[in-house]
Amino acid sequence: MYFPIAGEHYFRMDIEKYIASGILELYVAGELSEEENMEVFRNAQLYPKIKEEIQAIEASVLALSKTVTPNIARKKGFDDLKVRIGQRRDTTVVQLPRPKRNWSARIGWAAAVLLGAGLSWFFYENSRLQSEFDVIYKENTVLRQEIFEARSSLNSTEEIMNAFRDKDVIFTPLEGQEVAPSSYARVYWSKNEQKVYIDALGLPEPPEGKVYQVWSLTLNPLSPTSIGILDSFASDGDKIFELSNPNESQAFGITLEPEGGSDTPTMEQLYTLGQLEAS
Amino acid sequence: MELDGLVRRFQKKDIIAFEKLYGMYWDNICGVVYTIVKDRERAEEISQDVFAKAWNNSESYNPGKGRFFTWVLNIARNAAIDELRSKSYKNQKKNLSLNYFVDIADKQDISRISDHIGLKKLVKNLSRKCIELIELLYFKGYTQKEASEQLDIPLGTVKTRNRSCISQLRENITLEWT
Known part of the structure; x- marks a missing residue:
C-alpha cells in the first residue's frame, strides 16, 4: 500500500486508516523497507497520534519479550559489559611495596607491556573489522530481501498483464447500480484457467464490518453463485483481486455483504453488475 | 523524549x-x-x-x-x-x-523463564496462529513472506492479521495493568 509523504502534496492524511493498516506494527518489528521506515518516521513526527501508537505497540512487544527472559541470577551485568567494550576504569589501585631495582625484571615488564599493547591493538582491530563486517552483512541481507520483494511484485504484475492481454480472456465491464451509480468494476475471466481478475479500483471503500462479495450469475433462471470475497480491500494497493471461477458465468455482480460474506446476494446492496457479451 | x-x-x-x-x-x-x-x-x-x-x-x-x-x-x-x-x-x-515459545509455557521448561505466569496472562486468549505470527515477526525476524509460508496464511493478510494479534496483546496488557 502506498501512503503519500505527509505534507508534500496532501494537506491531510487519513491517520486512522494509516494506523489500521498494520504498517506501524511492521515498523516496530523492523520488517519495512528503508523508504517505508523513513516515511513512518516522518509521519510519526508530524502526527503525535501515530507516534503514540508506535510507542504503544513497542510497549506490548517489550512486555511480552520481558516475560520470556531466562530465569538466571544476573551474574554478568553492566560491569562485565564495560570490560568488553574497554570502558572499565580501575577503581582500586593496589600499592605494591617498592621492589629493589632489578633491571632484568624491568626489561621483562617493559616487554610484557609492549606485548600487551600490541595484543590489545590486535583485538581492537579485530573487533572493529568484525563489526564492520557485521554491518555490511546486515546491509547485504536487507538488500537481498528488497530485491526479492521487488522481483516477486514484478512477477505478479506480469502475470496480471499477461492475463489481461490473453485473447482468450473475456472482459466484462460492470456498471454501477442504484446504491452506487458512480461505482464500476472490470472482470477479466480466463475460462481455460478458471480464474477471474477483478479490477475493483472503481469501488468505494467498504464500511467497517462489510466486505464486497463477487457473484457469478446465470440468467434464465437467474441464479447466483459466490466466487469469493475481496479480502483486505482497504489495504490492497492495486485493487486487483484474483478469484477462481469454475462456473459457466453469464454475468457478474458485486454486492456489499456483512464480514465473512453471505450465502445469497443482498440485492439491495448490489453495487455493480455486468452481463457478458453474447457470443 | x-x-x-x-x-x-x-x-x-x-x-x-x-x-x-x-x-x-x-x-x-x-x-x-x-x-x-x-x-x-x-x-x-x-x-x-x-x-x-x-x-x-x-x-x-x-x-x-x-x-x-x-x-x-x-x-x-x-x-x-x-x-x-x-x-x-x-x-x-x-x-x-x-x-515456538508458546510451548515453553506448557512444558517443564516453565521454570526456566522468569515470568511464566506473566507470559500466560499476556497470551491467554490469543489464537495459536497469532502467537506464532508474533513470534516469527518480532522474535525470529521472519519477513512477511516467510511468515506467510511458514504459517500457511495468505501473504496479503499478514499485515492486518498481525495488527489484530498485537491489538489483542495490547488489550491483555491494559487489563493486566489496571
Missing part, C-alpha cells in the same frame, strides 16, 4: 546513557535471544555481545530508519541466529522454526 535524549547521548558514546538503555532493554533482548537459542547461559553471553556490538556501532544507528529497540532487536536476532548456524548447532538447524 527522554528516550530520544538517551539515544542521542549513547550515540555520542556517553557511558551513563548507555547503562540506562542497557537496563531498559536487557531483559527483552535476553528474552528474544533465549527463545531462539534455548540455552540460558548462551543467551546471557550473546546478549552481552549484542550490547557490546550496539555500543561499538552506535554511530551507525539512524533514528530515521527505525526505533532504537528495533535496531537492537535486529542485532540480537542476527546474533542468535548466527549462533544457531554455527557448527555446534548445524544438525539441528531445522528446529529453529518449529519450536
Whole structure:
C-alpha cells in the first residue's frame, strides 16, 4: 500500500486508516523497507497520534519479550559489559611495596607491556573489522530481501498483464447500480484457467464490518453463485483481486455483504453488475 | 523524549546513557535471544555481545530508519541466529522454526523463564496462529513472506492479521495493568 509523504502534496492524511493498516506494527518489528521506515518516521513526527501508537505497540512487544527472559541470577551485568567494550576504569589501585631495582625484571615488564599493547591493538582491530563486517552483512541481507520483494511484485504484475492481454480472456465491464451509480468494476475471466481478475479500483471503500462479495450469475433462471470475497480491500494497493471461477458465468455482480460474506446476494446492496457479451 | 535524549547521548558514546538503555532493554533482548537459542547461559553471553556490538556501532544507528529497540532487536536476532548456524548447532538447524515459545509455557521448561505466569496472562486468549505470527515477526525476524509460508496464511493478510494479534496483546496488557 502506498501512503503519500505527509505534507508534500496532501494537506491531510487519513491517520486512522494509516494506523489500521498494520504498517506501524511492521515498523516496530523492523520488517519495512528503508523508504517505508523513513516515511513512518516522518509521519510519526508530524502526527503525535501515530507516534503514540508506535510507542504503544513497542510497549506490548517489550512486555511480552520481558516475560520470556531466562530465569538466571544476573551474574554478568553492566560491569562485565564495560570490560568488553574497554570502558572499565580501575577503581582500586593496589600499592605494591617498592621492589629493589632489578633491571632484568624491568626489561621483562617493559616487554610484557609492549606485548600487551600490541595484543590489545590486535583485538581492537579485530573487533572493529568484525563489526564492520557485521554491518555490511546486515546491509547485504536487507538488500537481498528488497530485491526479492521487488522481483516477486514484478512477477505478479506480469502475470496480471499477461492475463489481461490473453485473447482468450473475456472482459466484462460492470456498471454501477442504484446504491452506487458512480461505482464500476472490470472482470477479466480466463475460462481455460478458471480464474477471474477483478479490477475493483472503481469501488468505494467498504464500511467497517462489510466486505464486497463477487457473484457469478446465470440468467434464465437467474441464479447466483459466490466466487469469493475481496479480502483486505482497504489495504490492497492495486485493487486487483484474483478469484477462481469454475462456473459457466453469464454475468457478474458485486454486492456489499456483512464480514465473512453471505450465502445469497443482498440485492439491495448490489453495487455493480455486468452481463457478458453474447457470443 | 527522554528516550530520544538517551539515544542521542549513547550515540555520542556517553557511558551513563548507555547503562540506562542497557537496563531498559536487557531483559527483552535476553528474552528474544533465549527463545531462539534455548540455552540460558548462551543467551546471557550473546546478549552481552549484542550490547557490546550496539555500543561499538552506535554511530551507525539512524533514528530515521527505525526505533532504537528495533535496531537492537535486529542485532540480537542476527546474533542468535548466527549462533544457531554455527557448527555446534548445524544438525539441528531445522528446529529453529518449529519450536515456538508458546510451548515453553506448557512444558517443564516453565521454570526456566522468569515470568511464566506473566507470559500466560499476556497470551491467554490469543489464537495459536497469532502467537506464532508474533513470534516469527518480532522474535525470529521472519519477513512477511516467510511468515506467510511458514504459517500457511495468505501473504496479503499478514499485515492486518498481525495488527489484530498485537491489538489483542495490547488489550491483555491494559487489563493486566489496571
